[in-house]
Amino acid sequence: MKLSELSCGAEGKVTGMSDLSSATRKKLMVMGVLPNTPISVVRVAPLGDPLQVRVRGVDIALRKQLAESIEVEC
Known part of the structure; x- marks a missing residue:
């Protein structure tokens, strides 16, 4: 499942990028988006x-x- 497919408030675990x-992968990893890290969607713009x-x-x-x-996986 892709991160963009999670609904608001849903939580998943990063499985791959x-x-x-x-370069983009390294920037995300510096911000904390690492494999096996919990990630949740707080809000989606209108x-x-x-x-x-x-x-x-x-x-x-x-x-x-x-x-x-x-x-991500749920």
């Missing part, structure tokens, strides 16, 4: 972009296109 470039996600107690805004490249 293989579709992303290595038009669906961006998403507000919470990872390790920090809220991050991610573009929908980026969230579609992050794989």
Whole structure:
């Protein structure tokens, strides 16, 4: 399942980010988005972009296109 498919308030665990470039993957990892890390969708903008996600107690805004490249399991 993709991160963009989670509904508001739903929580999942990051399983992979293989579709992303290595530079983008490194930036996300520095922000705490690591494999096997719990991540939850806090809020979605009215038009669906961006998403507000919470990872390790920090809220991050991610573009929908980026969230579609992050794989999670519920």
